């Protein structure tokens with residue numbers, strides 16, 4: 001049993017294979033957080049101490065006992081206006097008396113299986129893989145009913161949290177802030193680790209101590225953003241990849257979010273993950289509810305590597321869905337860096353021919369095939385095939401591509417519109433725009449109001465009309481600007497950003513229902529909406545618009561803390577690289593791209609025959625290891641921000657097959673020797689290098705490692721494939 005209730009003490013224990021999460025409805029009905037960490041089998045209420053807290057607020061029920069204060073007690077779902085003056089998980093503004101919502105325990109239910117959330121992505125599991133705890137809290141005065149949902153995936157060491165806020169009162173109130181997870185830590189000495197970035201340089205890692213200053217990261221951009229990822233880690237100071245205690249929080253949402261970390265006056269740490277409270281005030285009339293997106297929690301006492309493995313498995317098995325969930329994804333070639341807007345049907349057919357001769361299985365026609373779209377200044381919203389530009393119909397084009405035994409994929413950006421488009425001229429009211437104010441342009445485009453069902457339906461029909469014309473087996477779903485004017489004629493202003501994201505999810509769900517066999521890859525100027533919410537609909541996401549192999553080492557490193565290789569689109573492009581001008585070898589570009597869902601972003605016709613031959617070999621190598629890369633364990637073996645080499649390892653779950661990849665980042669005079677230590681091997685087994693035939697004991701490779709071949713020179717790279725010897 002994953003959820004255990006001690007009725008006498010009103011203690012709830014969520015037990016996973018290696019962790020315990022505990023809380024208690026106390027004598028006043030407040031839900032106190034007791035413990036989250038390594039598995040224990042006792043009640044942890046002894047941890048909560050009561051000292052004189054007369055200078056903090058004391059509830060009236062405690063009469064003259066000044067030792068009880070919500071300002072200092074560890075809470076499960078703290079609310080502003082109840083005496084807790086720290087940052088809280090919930091703010092409700094009442095019409096008559098400001099911000100207060102005094103939530104007390106009412107009831108709970110323990111249910112087999114994992115709860116689902118209406119209209120929102122969430123972790124899913126079979127009935128026998130998970131249990132749900134639902135705790136109902138209520139404020140008697142305003143009638144707010146808050147259902148705290150906990151999903152426990154015992155074997156995965158995963159606990160999810162979500163919250164449903166319902167107005168069961170007589171009047172209206174406004175939700176001004178809503179988080180789905182709060183963790184209170186009694187001793188508060190931790191580091192806060194988050195992943196920040198920018199367009200073409202996403203998910204750089206920063207590690208800072210949790211301090212008395214409140215740290216807050218998040219997005220107000222309408223998408224989860226290039227700038228901050230909704231996945232954070234709280235770790236004890238000394239925690240490394242292999243040792244130490246760490247907690248992860250991953251928000252399953254693709255829009256505005258906020259994560260806060262800080263210490264209170266007594267040095268106790270609080271970590272909160274939820275909806276961004278700027279651009280957000282959500283009124284609830286009698287009977288209405290707000291669903292707060294889910295946060296996935298995980299704890300490991302064995303460092304970041306173990307934490308990452310658990311998130312990878314959770315995302316692969318309990319977030320990603322559909323036909324391609326466990327299937328090896330096709331190696332693709334994309335027309336973007338090959339031709340940008342300058343192509344016709346023949347360009348695509350030629351790409352397909354080249355693809356076929358190289359062993360590539362899918363050609364993607366990127367931006368530029370529709371409406372009037374020869375640059376990024378026009379045409380978005382007009383999802384009609386530009387047959388004049390292509391020189392044929394879409395059906396003819398795809399038939400031609402398929403003739404080469406190559407699948408066909410297409411680029412779409414359904415949420416957007418150019419002012420220079422038929423759609424905008426006919427329906428200027430479809431865009432997010434504040435009446436009387438010119439909306440901001442970004443990449444010279446405006447955002448369609450996807451919070452509106454009629455707008456979504458209009459675009460859906462257009463998109464289906466395209467998809468129905470031909471055998472389309474892949475979609476790249478792009479979103480190339482952020483939201484700015486959050487006004488909609490059909491949503492209350494404070495709800496627009498949230499309703500927009502729900503609208504995108506609704507569109508995607510309908511699309512998947514109608515085209516269950518199409519593989520959809522997410523994209524947002526590269527990795528600007530790289531989150532677990534999108535992964536529920538799109539089992540892979542284009543990791544970054546930066547295809548430079550050396551920059552990618554850092555981007556993919558940061559991405560790997562939460563996201564598995566199976567969800568991260570990664571392509572070989574031409575040199576000099578279009579984003580950085582850097583020149584790297586084809587081999588290095590291939591090895592780096594093999595740490596994700598592999599593909600190409602160049603015109604093979606421009607390659608000399610010798611390079612084509614190397615590419616053929618590269619694709620064969622990828623195909624040999626595609627299963628291992630997609631479904632095996634992934635370990636980071638160095639830190640590209642600090643080390644002179646970058647290394648990572650893919651190892652099969654049965655520890656039989658290993659692929660080590662190493663790139664030399666820096667070269668120096670009289671170079672000291674570096675060693676790369678492998679992870680997760682069977683220590684007693686012997687592993688054979690498939691190429692050299694040399695044999696190593698697993699323990700030796702893990703304890704002492706292998707010397708790094710720096711003599712290959714800067715930006716060069718190599719792979720070592722090991723196979724466990726039988727017997």
Ligand code: GLA
Nearest residue numbers: 336366367523524525526545
């Ligand atoms: C974004 C994507 C690119 C490409 C262009 C097309 O920037 O990330 O891969 O599709 O849009 O406009």
